[in-house]
Amino acid sequence: MRFAYYPGCSLHSTAVEFDISTRAVAPLLGIELVEIPNWVCCGASPTHQRDSILSYALAVANFNKAELVNEQIGVQCASCYNNLRRALFELHHSDEIKKKVEKVAGLDFGNNVQVFHLLDVFRNQIGLEAIKEKVTHPLKGLNVAAYYGCLLTRPPEAVAFDDPEWPTSMDDILQTCGATMVDWPYKTECCGASLALSRTDVVQKLSHDILKMAKIHGADCIAVACPLCHSNLDLRQKSIEKKFAENLELPIFYYTQLMGLAFGLSGKELGLDKLIVNPWKLLEEKGIGSKKS
Amino acid sequence: MKWIIKDLSQQNHFRQKIEALSQENLSLCYQCGECSAGCPIISFMDVSPNQIIRMIQLGREEEVLTARTPWLCASCITCTTRCPKEVDLAKVMDAVRQYAAIKKIAVPERETTLLQKLFMKNIKSFGRQFELLLIGKFNLLSGHFFKDVLLGPVMLRKGKLKLLPTFTDNLKQLKQIFARAEAEEKIEETTGKQ
Numbered sequence: 421m422r423f424a425y426y427p428g429c430s431l432h433s434t435a436v437e438f439d440i441s442t443r444a445v446a447p448l449l450g451i452e453l454v455e456i457p458n459w460v461c462c463g464a465s466p467t468h469q470r471d472s473i474l475s476y477a478l479a480v481a482n483f484n485k486a487e488l489v490n491e492q493i494g495v496q497c498a499s500c501y502n503n504l505r506r507a508l509f510e511l512h513h514s515d516e517i518k519k520k521v522e523k524v525a526g527l528d529f530g531n532n533v534q535v536f537h538l539l540d541v542f543r544n545q546i547g548l549e550a551i552k553e554k555v556t557h558p559l560k561g562l563n564v565a566a567y568y569g570c571l572l573t574r575p576p577e578a579v580a581f582d583d584p585e586w587p588t589s590m591d592d593i594l595q596t597c598g599a600t601m602v603d604w605p606y607k608t609e610c611c612g613a614s615l616a617l618s619r620t621d622v623v624q625k626l627s628h629d630i631l632k633m634a635k636i637h638g639a640d641c642i643a644v645a646c647p648l649c650h651s652n653l654d655l656r657q658k659s660i661e662k663k664f665a666e667n668l669e670l671p672i673f674y675y676t677q678l679m680g681l682a683f684g685l686s687g688k689e690l691g692l693d694k695l696i697v698n699p700w701k702l703l704e705e706k707g708i709g710s711k712k713s
Numbered sequence: 714m715k716w717i718i719k720d721l722s723q724q725n726h727f728r729q730k731i732e733a734l735s736q737e738n739l740s741l742c743y744q745c746g747e748c749s750a751g752c753p754i755i756s757f758m759d760v761s762p763n764q765i766i767r768m769i770q771l772g773r774e775e776e777v778l779t780a781r782t783p784w785l786c787a788s789c790i791t792c793t794t795r796c797p798k799e800v801d802l803a804k805v806m807d808a809v810r811q812y813a814a815i816k817k818i819a820v821p822e823r824e825t826t827l828l829q830k831l832f833m834k835n836i837k838s839f840g841r842q843f844e845l846l847l848i849g850k851f852n853l854l855s856g857h858f859f860k861d862v863l864l865g866p867v868m869l870r871k872g873k874l875k876l877l878p879t880f881t882d883n884l885k886q887l888k889q890i891f892a893r894a895e896a897e898e899k900i901e902e903t904t905g906k907q
Contacts, residue, residue: 432879433842434844434868434873434874435873436872458881458883460841460887461841461842463833464832464842465787466833467832469806470811470814470829470833471894471898473897478836478890481887517736523893524890524894524897525890526889526893570788570789571789574789574790574794575790575793575801575803576794608791609753610753610754610787610789612754613787613789614787615787617824617847617848617861618824618851619757619785622787625756655867656864693871694872696867
């Protein structure tokens, strides 16, 4: 299975461990990822908030480059995925928008492009059986809260491969990897992502609520599929603990890092050293991995 | 709050503009309040999301553009997903922001618009985001010089911030895309004025 891989800006910087673990896990499941040469930023939230047509035009520029590699595009960043999928949806559903976008992009939109989130590919194309076959080091005793955030499943008509209010694909995969999935109500709550720099106070409150809710429901850690969720929950966790005078100490993993651990990959191969909240204490306590190995 | 509708033509203009930018029909909204009930940011807002729709329906341009709400919306799309009348409120919030930007109207929550400008400028200059410059410039221009200053070294040590930008080899094409988008916006703005 071959995909034109669109990492997006975050996976080349703040979420480099998401990229590392994706590239480590995908080939084990028979997925070949070929990075789209010269891909450009999807524009993220700031661009569509300023000019929707420009946001779709950036998507078309990327689709054109992707087509040189493959018509199936694989994405990991939930925000890039959301932007590219929504652009596809608008281009397919409105000729008026398509005309405007093609004019701004200076490019034709190829109708055959498809955009997939790799979580969807793992869950629905590769399947749980194939994943199970690869599990050599089950995540026994690890209580994981799967956190999907906003952009992975909303709006459903444009992006969803899973239920918009109660998604289960990440739970299914990690359960297959041997983890115990926590039943909690904040799976699709918003962490405030796009306000991270401009209104950090809002993000701290929302992210605090998510961390706290996971903790209350017995989570040892949280699994995410979005670099923005990750940096808000992981990078800002210390300041959140300070602000709310609470001890949370929840390691935040990318779901591919947990898959990789179950497949027997080392912490180094999965970029675990890049996480801010130290995951080793928990992993060693549960006998899942050791920093030394 | 008591609102008197004085100027029907002005009311229509603002509402029509927002409906055109968002491609949404605001008459569909019957004020059930589901959007506000699910909004994760509502406790920080001065006007609730359903009130924003009502204000637009009534053409209350000034009230909408001086409210913090449209600029606090995190684009999480919860309201859109839950609206029983399928009004895409996240898109309507985008349209309000776009309207203010096109008209160059000063808005509350200036830091959000500052970040947006810097973010888009980086894309135009490099093709991809360059976080170090984004954060640096944002702190400098917003006056919050030491904001997140402790996070920078941690991220650098972990190799999570690039020290230099990555340039894509299609910057000329990208600049043209941005220029055409700007030109199109101007044409729409001038032809849209009666």
